[in-house]
Amino acid sequence: MAMEMRLPAARKPLSEVLARDTKKHLVVPGDTITTDTGFMRGHGTYMGEEKLIASVAGSVERVNKLICVWSFLLSSRYNGEVGDIVVGRITEVQQKRWKVDTNSRLDSVLLLSSMNLPGGELRRRSAEDELAMRGFLQEGDLISAEVQAVFSDGAVSLHTRSLKYGKLGQGVLVQVSPSLVKRQKTHFHDLPCGASVILGNNGFVWIYPTPEHKDEDAGGFIPDLEPVSLTDREVISRLRNCVVSLVTQRMMLYDTSILYCYEASLPHQIKDILKPEVMEEIVLETRQRLLEQEG
Amino acid sequence: MAGLELLSDQGYRVDGRRAGELRKIQARMGVFAQADGSAYIEQGNTKALAVVYGPHEIRGSRSRALPDRALVNCQYSSATFSTGERKRRPHGDRKSCEMGLQLRQTFEAAILTQLHPRSQIDIYVQVLQADGGTYAACVNAATLAVLDAGIPMRDFVCACSAGFVDGTALADLSHVEEAAGGPQLALALLPASGQIALLEMDARLHEDHLEWVLEAAAQAARDVHTLLDRVVRQHVHEASILLGD
8 A cells, every 4th residue: 555655844825826915904903993983883893982993803995984894814604695505414403493504603594484395395384294304304414505584693594495405415525615615696517527516605515426317206305325336436536626626725616617627637646636736736727727718 | 949040130030031021922823724713822832722613503502502692612721741741631620620711701801792692602722832821822822713713802812921039020931930939920911902801810929019010911911912913914914815806
């Protein structure tokens, strides 16, 4: 069995690689932004003794009379917006709803009435449906859903009112920072390389084998447990490593960037993609191809 | 040790520092990718690591959820190899609990918990090498970690220890100076407003001397703030280049 070992080496800061600079007004908590009381205070600021003080580390953004501090470090938790697609994991089964972990500040809520019944029937949920909740979704299941509403404290309410949402079957989950997922018209992609991917806005990326036929009756409840072929598994592993390398180099994730990265990684073995120098090379090629395509 | 003078006639301490001089501080933010925020700090030979998760849903007992603010949960742990003699420290022992409580009081004063009701912020601190001033190193590391997680805070929390020997107040005590048995004070300060987050001492000190020791600790904390400020600005500058566009 071949093993690879390497000595620790100092990481090159990515800003050198990208060779860019910023001319923004950076603040840290405790810094006074302004003593002018005419401004409205936005996120990242608080009022202290007639001065506007920053509460997070970031850059000051001013829009007319509103001052807020945009934190570059606040990328780890998801803030829900209506209409977003999310992938989440069930953490609890409560009386008429499920609690879903979507990497946000509070667990999201999936009401029983927001869930599609098998067969797509439309009826009022009865007491039997309540007792059968665990039969639909249990703790630990993964689902794809859409954000229906956002509560005042930031908690998000989900719904699976379409046949394309529902319980997820076999596949690979990659957790990334929510700020790296690009907002697009659709987040469900069938890649030409032979796998499908769901780019959740909350940073959960689900890679799964493309289903041969869409099973309309199941309504997203019965997961496909057929064994996945080796070629499909290899494609999925390669895609997963590509997503991880894009994220490490802080590139935005969308179907084109993942596809280009996949094609750039074909000359290498799947396990070699995670090596730092191979990662840099692949992502550089992806970046160049994307620039060519745009320009 | 008889004959070990903590302050020589020329005003030098055991490790060659002056009375009010701090040890060399090196800090780094964002050491762990998996955590929401993390930081590592070295103050002389004292090394501490802090990791922050949150704000997230309260795990365990829902009854502990506060309806109007976030719950701050701090845990302190000391590695077995952190002191001169290898010593196994079980998780729930008195010193860890007390440190955890002190850290919690310090950070509840600084974090703006009203912005995240019904959620929980976890701060885990681990001391890898203890050479005096462990509370201060923990607080400084935890401040950087909380900033790295993007959790809004009133101000930095900078901490330092201070002692009193031969009529002079010493700042940033090392293990040798702490073990000598004199009075030691730990101070956690919010530098911009000068407010004290935590002040702790469990030794006997004449009240006339308290003012000098407190001033030495406060000045040292402000010096720590200058250093941490530089580290945070550098880190934010890097982050802004990567995400700025």
